Amino acid sequence: MKDSDAVQKNLKVDSRAADDISREIRYIDRENVVPAASYVIEAPTIEKAADITEKEIKDNDPGLPAAATEKTDRTVVATDPQKQKVDVYKINLRNNHKIKAGILTADGKTYVGAGYQAGRWETAVYTHTGRQVEAGSVMYTVKQW
Incomplete structure (x- = not known):
């Protein structure tokens, strides 16, 4: 992983x-x-424990913690042989929507802005007068770290 x-x-x-x-x-x-939830199952090997966990998640087993059956874009069941445990990662790939607010200065004027970001795309509009949109921008995140 x-x-x-x-x-x-x-x-x-x-x-x-x-x-x-x-x-x-x-x-x-x-x-x-810290994990959102922890629970214990018995299995002869860690690989078998991962298989059982994966099947229980797929079957929406009521004995699982709610965090394990939560609907997400991807669910990954991974073994950690050194710690003798199975990790379940719940991954949302495209659910990162953001509403933004800020200011912009240009040519000695200050503009108030509002924006929206979905994934790597961000749009914003700005106003100096408060009555109409006087500037706008579209940006794309090229690299994240």
């Missing part, structure tokens, strides 16, 4: 989404982010 190429292949996502996913998983591991 920390290798972008493997994420891209296994999850069938584009390279940008794979980079985002692997970066977030590395962050989760590095910062020791």
Whole structure:
């Protein structure tokens, strides 16, 4: 899950989404982010535990924590043999909508603006008078880190 190429292949996502996913998983591991839920199952091997977990999620098993059955763009079940555990990652790829507000100065005038961002695209409109749109912009995020 920390290798972008493997994420891209296994999850069938584009390279940008794979980079985002692997970066977030590395962050989760590095910062020791506390899971939304934990539970225990018995299985003869960690691989079998992952298979059971995956099937229970697919079947929407009522015994699972709500966080495990939450609807998301992707659900990834990954084994961690060193810690003898199975991790479930709930991934939303395109649910990052943002409403923005700000100011712009140009030619000695100050403009108040409002904007909207969906994924990597951002649009904004600005007004100096407060009565009409007097400027606008469209931007695309080329690189994130």
